[in-house]
Amino acid sequence: xxxxxxxxxxxxxxxxxxxxxxxxxxxxxxxxxxxxxxxxxxxxxxxxxxxxxxxxxxxxxxxxxxxxxxxxxxxxxxxxxxxxxxxxxxxxxxxxxxxxxxxxxxxxxxxxxxxxxxxxxxxxxxxxxxxxxxxxxxxxxxxxxxxxxxxxxxxxxxxxxxxxxxxxxxxxxxxxxxxxxxxxxxxxxxxxxxxxxxxxxxxxxxxxxxxxxxxxxxxxxxxxxxxxxxxxxxxxxxxxxxxxxxxxxxxxxxxxxxxxxxxxxxxxxxxxxxxxxxxxxxxxxxxxxxxxxxxxxxxxxxxxxxxxxxxxxxxxxxxxxxxxxxxxxxxxxxxxxxxxxxxxxxxxxxxxxxxxxxxxxxxxxxxxxxxxxxxxxxxxxxxxxxxxxxxxxxxxxxxxxxxxxxxxxxxxxxxxxxxxxxxxxxxxxxxxxxxxxxxxxxxxxxxxxxxxxxxxxxxxxxxxxxxxxxxxxxxxxxxxxxxxxxxxxxxxxxxxxxxxxxxxxxxxxxxxxxxxxxxxxxxxxxxxxxxxxxxxxxxxxxxxxxxxxxxxxxxxxxxxxxxxxxxxxxxxxxxxxxxxxxxxxxxxxxxxxxxxxxxxxxxxxxxxxxxxxxxxxxxxxxxxxxxx
Amino acid sequence: xxxxxxxxxxxxxxxxxxxxxxxxxxxxxxxxxxxxxxxxxxxxxxxxxxxxxxxxxxxxxxxxxxxxxxxxxxxxxxxxxxxxxxxxxxxxxxxxxxxxxxxxxxxxxxxxxxxxxxxxxxxxxxxxxxxxxxxxxxxxxxxxxxxxxxxxxxxxxxxxxxxxxxxxxxxxxxxxxxxxxxxxxxxxxxxxxxxxxxxxxxxxxxxxxxxxxxxxxxxxxxxxxxxxxxxxxxxxxxxxxxxxxxxxxxxxxxxxxxxxxxxx
Numbered sequence: 036x037x038x039x040x041x042x043x044x045x046x047x048x049x050x051x052x053x054x055x056x057x058x059x060x061x062x063x064x065x066x067x068x069x070x071x072x073x074x075x076x077x078x079x080x081x082x083x084x085x086x087x088x089x090x091x092x093x094x095x096x097x098x099x100x101x102x103x104x105x106x107x108x109x110x111x112x113x114x115x116x117x118x119x120x121x122x123x124x125x126x127x128x129x130x131x132x133x134x135x136x137x138x139x140x141x142x143x144x145x146x147x148x149x150x151x152x153x154x155x156x157x158x159x160x161x162x163x164x165x166x167x168x169x170x171x172x173x174x175x176x177x178x179x180x181x182x183x184x185x186x187x188x189x190x191x192x193x194x195x196x197x198x199x200x201x202x203x204x205x206x207x208x209x210x211x212x213x214x215x216x217x218x219x220x221x222x223x224x225x226x227x228x229x230x231x232x233x234x235x236x237x238x239x240x241x242x243x244x245x246x247x248x249x250x251x252x253x254x255x256x257x258x259x260x261x262x263x264x265x266x267x268x269x270x271x272x273x274x275x276x277x278x279x280x281x282x283x284x285x286x287x288x289x290x291x292x293x294x295x296x297x298x299x300x301x302x303x304x305x306x307x308x309x310x311x312x313x314x315x316x317x318x319x320x321x322x323x324x325x326x327x328x329x330x331x332x333x334x335x336x337x338x339x340x341x342x343x344x345x346x347x348x349x350x351x352x353x354x355x356x357x358x359x360x361x362x363x364x365x366x367x368x369x370x371x372x373x374x375x376x377x378x379x380x381x382x383x384x385x386x387x388x389x390x391x392x393x394x395x396x397x398x399x400x401x402x403x404x405x406x407x408x409x410x411x412x413x414x415x416x417x418x419x420x421x422x423x424x425x426x427x428x429x430x431x432x433x434x435x436x437x438x439x440x441x442x443x444x445x446x447x448x449x450x451x452x453x454x455x456x457x458x459x460x461x462x463x464x465x466x467x468x469x470x471x472x473x474x475x476x477x478x479x480x481x482x483x484x485x486x487x488x489x490x491x492x493x494x495x496x497x498x499x500x501x502x503x504x505x506x507x508x509x510x511x512x513x514x515x516x517x518x519x520x521x522x523x524x525x526x527x528x529x530x531x532x533x534x535x536x537x538x539x540x541x542x543x544x545x546x547x548x549x550x551x552x553x554x555x556x557x558x559x560x561x562x563x564x565x566x567x568x569x570x571x572x573x574x575x576x577x578x579x580x581x582x583x584x585x586x587x588x589x590x591x592x593x594x595x596x597x598x599x600x601x602x603x604x605x606x607x608x609x610x611x612x613x614x615x616x617x618x619x620x621x622x623x624x625x626x627x628x629x630x631x632x633x634x635x636x637x638x639x640x641x642x643x644x645x646x647x648x649x650x651x652x653x654x655x656x657x658x659x660x661x662x663x
Numbered sequence: 664x665x666x667x668x669x670x671x672x673x674x675x676x677x678x679x680x681x682x683x684x685x686x687x688x689x690x691x692x693x694x695x696x697x698x699x700x701x702x703x704x705x706x707x708x709x710x711x712x713x714x715x716x717x718x719x720x721x722x723x724x725x726x727x728x729x730x731x732x733x734x735x736x737x738x739x740x741x742x743x744x745x746x747x748x749x750x751x752x753x754x755x756x757x758x759x760x761x762x763x764x765x766x767x768x769x770x771x772x773x774x775x776x777x778x779x780x781x782x783x784x785x786x787x788x789x790x791x792x793x794x795x796x797x798x799x800x801x802x803x804x805x806x807x808x809x810x811x812x813x814x815x816x817x818x819x820x821x822x823x824x825x826x827x828x829x830x831x832x833x834x835x836x837x838x839x840x841x842x843x844x845x846x847x848x849x850x851x852x853x854x855x856x857x858x859x860x861x862x863x864x865x866x867x868x869x870x871x872x873x874x875x876x877x878x879x880x881x882x883x884x885x886x887x888x889x890x891x892x893x894x895x896x897x898x899x900x901x902x903x904x905x906x907x908x909x910x911x912x913x914x915x916x917x918x919x920x921x922x923x924x925x926x927x
Contacts, residue, residue, distance in 0.1 A: 171895050241894045249855060250838040250894050338856025344839055345854060379739055384751030387760070409841060409890075411833075411852045411859035414783065418776060425771040432763035436756060439725040444667065445746035446735040457726060464722045468715040471770060475711065477704045477778040481848040484841060484890040548692040548708075550845030550883055552890045555898040559883040603741055634748035 043127035044225075047099030051226070054094025058087030080257035081330050088264050092226055099222050100128025105215045128222060130214030133615065135221050136200025137515060140508070142224055143192040147501075148580065150184040153177050155577050162570035164560040174556035176239020176258070183244040183262065184231060187269055189496050190311075190358060193365040195221070195276055197507045198304045200515060202280065204608035205298045207289025207626060207641075209618040212282040220275040223268055230265035234258035243554060245355070246321075248336035248347050252328040260329065263322040270319035273361070277311035280304050289607075291626035296640075298606045298630040299375070299382055299389070299437075303368020306392040310357045310364070310399055318354035321347055348410055352403035360399045362496055363463075364392055366503035367434045370456045373506050374441045376604040377453040381631040383440025384433070391433030398427050408479045417476050424474035431467060435460070448602075451525035455506035458533045462498025466491060469544065484554075487547030490540045498536055505532070505583070512587065513597030517613045520594060524586040528579055535576030542569050606630050610645035620645060671728045678720035678727075686712045694884035697846030697867030697906060703781055704848045707774035714770060782849075788830035788862060792823075794887075796833070796840030796853035799896035801887055809920045815902035821887060822905050823865050824912035831861045841891035844904055846884035852891055867906040 063077035097106065108114045117130050124134045125141075157177050160168045169177060199217065203210055211217045234240060240258035242251045246266075251259050284305050288297075297305075324335040324347070334340025336347050367388075375382045382388065404412060404420040438460055447453065469491040472478045482488060505528075512520050546565040551558055558566070600609040607626075611619060625642045632638035686709065693705050735744060793804040800816035813819035823829065833842045835853035842861065843850030851861040867885070889900035907915065 171898055175892075175895070175897075241892075243892050245892075247839055247892070250892070253838060254894055338854075343856070345857070378733075378746060379735075379744055380746035381748050381750055383749060384756040387751070387756045409850050409852055411854045411857055418779060421775050421779060422771050425767050425775060428767045428770075429760070429764050433756070433760065435722060436759045437751070439722060439729075440749065440751050440755075442725055442729045442733075444664070444749065445729070445733055446739055446744045447729060447733050448735045448737075448739060449730065457730070460722055460726060464719055468719055471715065472708060472711055475707060475770075475775050475778065477707050477774065477782050478711070480782075480850055481704045481708075483850060484843070545692055548694070550694045550888070552843070552888050554892045557898045559886070561883040603739055632748075634745035 043099045047095045047097075047222070047225075050098030051091045051095030055087045055091030057094075058090030059083045061090075062086045081260050081326075084257070084260050084264065085326055085330050088230075092223075092268065095226055096219065096222060101219055101222070104128050104130070105219070128218050130210065130218050131617065132199050132203050132211045132214065132217060133515075135211075135217050136196055136198075138221050139191065139199060139224070140196035140515075142221075142228070143188045143196060146184055146228060147188045147192070148584070150181050150188065151577060151580065153184075154181045155574065157181060158570040158573040160556060161558075161566050163563050163567060164558055166557055169556055171556050172241070173239070175241040175243075175554075176235055178554060179240055179243050179262075180231065180235050183266065185496075186244050186358075187227065189362040189500055190269075190273060191224070191276070192504060193362070193369065193500065193507065194280065194304055194307055194311075195224075195272075197300075197369070197511060198276075198280060198365060201511060201608050202301055202304055203283065203287065204611065204615060204619055205301055205606055206284065206287060206292050207607050207620065207624045208283065208287035209620065209623070211279050212287055213279050216275060217279055220272055220279065223272045223275075227265045227269045227272070230261045230268070234261035234265070237261070245351060246325060247344070247351075248325055248328065249338075249344055251325050252336055260326065263326050267319045267322050270315045270322075273311045273315045277308035277315075280308040281312060284308075289623050289626050291642075293626075295386070296626055296629055298368075298372060299385065300365070300368040300372040302389050302392055303365045303371075306368075306396045307361045307364040309396050311361045314354045314357040314400060316354075317350050318358075321350040321354075324350075345407075345410060345412055348407055348412075349404070352406045353400070356403040356406060357399040359492075359495065360395050362500045364395065366459070366500040367392065369503050369507050370459050371434070371437055371441065372606075373452050373456045373510050374438055375631045375633070376602055376606075377448045377450065377456070378441055378445025379448070379603075379633045380441050380443075380445040381629065381633055381635070382437060383443070384437050385629070387433045388437035391430040391437070394430030394433070395427065398423065398430065402427060405474050405479070408476050409483045421474060421476050425471070427474075428467065428471065435464070450509075451520070451522060451529055452506045452510035454526070454529045454533075455502050455509065458529065459499055459502040459506065462494050462502055462536065466494030466496075466499055469494065482547065484552050485547035486543045486551050486553055489553050490543035490547060493540050493543075498540070502532075505529075508587070510602070511608075512590070513601050514608060514613045514615070516591045516594075517597055518590055518594035519597045519601065520590040521586050524582045528583045528586065531579035531582070532576065535572055535579055538572035539569055539576050542572075605632060605640050607641065607645065610641065667728070667732070670732075671724050674728050675717070675720050675724035678723050679717040682716040682720060683713055686716065695846045695867070695882045697844065697865065697885060697904075698848065699864035699866050700782060701846065701848045703778060707778045710774045711770065714766070718766065785828070786830075786862060788828045790824070790827055791830045791832060793832045793834065794842050794853070795836060796842065796889065796893075796900075797836040798838060798840075798893055799889070799900040801842075801889075801900065801902045803902075805916075808916045811916065811919045815887070815900070820903040820905045822907060822912065822915055823867075824909050825865055825867065825906050826909070828862065828864045831863065833859045833861065838893055839891045840889045840893050840900065843888050843890040844884075844886065845888065846882070846904070850890050865906055 062083050067077050103115050105114060119127055125138055156168060160174060237258050238256055240256050240262045241254055284301060327333040328335055328337060334342040336342045336344050338344065371382055371388060402420060402424045404416055405424040408417060472482060473488065473491060509520060509525055542565050546562055551562045597613045599612050607624060624645045626640060627642045628638045628640050630640055632640055790807050793806065795802040800814055803813040803821055805811040831842065833851050833853045835855045840853040841850050842853055846867055847863050849861055849863065851859045885904040887902040887904060889897055
């Protein structure tokens, strides 16, 4: 056992498979005992997976380190201390928020690239009418896989990756509030990825990422069960992560780090965590009810049994609309953060920006049914949801106020992270304005389920959040790896991605209005020209990730050594070495002023030099300095 | 500072005018119009475009002017290269808040609530047609026209009389589908265990593309398209729509009943 224990992932897999087999065998045994040996019906994919998977999941968590570092003490034993150093830390159970941050970033970047390759195949299929690469069945599988994996990436990569890495540094904490819970949360992610990939290998599922019943309860594909189990697990990741962030932000701030002195990125994570904490259960409950309908024969969503298909849509969107703010609020924080540092100006209207984020949290749970204007729900619900949805534009407008006010009269350093931040503003503006057409009932009953919607949410999530992700990746790359990326390759990546993105998604608005509906493998030949153009552009957009991947991999291995504070930024994470030492700060810093004191020589963010990076980083003898 | 505002305002006006001009003169996004409601919906779409353009242009103007005027030549020097500490604690955010809130209220009233009221005000119809979604075909029943039954799987077309207000009662036999004819703009889901309703005033017969001939088959907007993912053959769940004048429709009804009688 000691041999396996040196490779936590291998041990986790072994334990996980053993647990799964125990669960499956137990289920089979009970079935045969109940139904009699003659029935021979000891294996049913739905039932066996539903029971065996949680057992396997527990086995995986025990094997990967949950027992050794945590579980033992529940039974009076002694736990091991996190002892791994060097690269091995990244492949095991570690409580260090910086290790976990990089684990999230790398895992979800790989998932992002895999999902991106899948959608290249989808676009190849859609290059012209008729079926080329896929048939109707495999198309649905590929499209559904792209949908759910990208949703998972969008929900988790900013908060899980950069939130984990940067947030404790920014608030002057030594780690997250619950390091072992943090590790457990991350190690719930690989089972999600394994389940989704296994589901595709077993023939996929055909309900997209939304899993609308009765299709999801009636279809015979086993992939649907794996999908449900994966997404319920992922919901757990989201909730546990949110709890950890909320407690960390409330209780672990350094002395003097008042709520009004928090870097705006911390506010973004805080707002997103509130939403994830309050709403994720709804989606998990909806998916669990689908499992009950499939496995236990309940009728939550089966009208013949007294259930209602509309009920699921309400439950699903009650989470899934707020979920877009879980994706985008950290992106708002991050963009404002980067704009402030790289325009060398204090964040404009800080309090209004925070108010905007809180306003979005407040409204997020009141707008879900704008996804259901064509669903057949009661007509009297249409007007209130139209009104509430239009209200969201007001707090979002405050974010834009802060952004353009910060750019105004600044000293714009147009390096790669800044370019992505400016690109975000353009794209999210497009996404926001086209959202108004979809909040308006008369235009929505026309545009719902067309490519107009596809273009709209790609503008907000890919053009918005993923552009913010790219900005964050370049912005914090030197901090996380201790090395600089190649600026020229980064610029090539930006321009390819920005132009490619417009060329893919602008025509989608048009073809959607002209009557092309989404989630179809084939379409009338009238839309051929559009789709050929979109596919060609999509390949160009996909190619932009080659310089990205190349740049980051090569720079991580042998890029020039990064200084502690290459951007001359004021917040705390830049006042410690790159990468920061274990437990971040030799002494907890004292915060004495606002986070972005640019242009105010007399104002400082922290009182004195922080750690060992004072002299080269902060300059002027005041490491935490406000550029003084 | 005043110069900056002036220049940004100039760029804002130019970008706004150009984008509205593009919307008015160049953009021609809509498919063929086959129903009265399409006019209302297309108008609402254009109104939002005209309103959205200047809002979009504010951000674009600051982006363009900022990158042009305030770009730094390279890495900033500590302390020297900082911008002015404009904190935004003055009247400006309040004004922004009031203006954006005002715009949001305007859009939600017009074209929002007014459009919704107009779309829903008339729930009378001259003819009722039942449309049923069944994986993966459309079944059509004309209770007012000798009870004719059609099926997309049988290669039938949905035939509708022109200048007639029709009530579509939409049902689903197994799972969710969505009844959508792009030329009519509206869609409504077919929900198991429930009857959903869509009212349409058909005005489509005529010459949509102006080539002197009503050739619906060239115009993809005249099709029923399932607009809710319904599994395997969702893609193929479509049915052509033909709109004919009233007399021709009556002849068609007669011929259908005759052929049905023959079969019987």
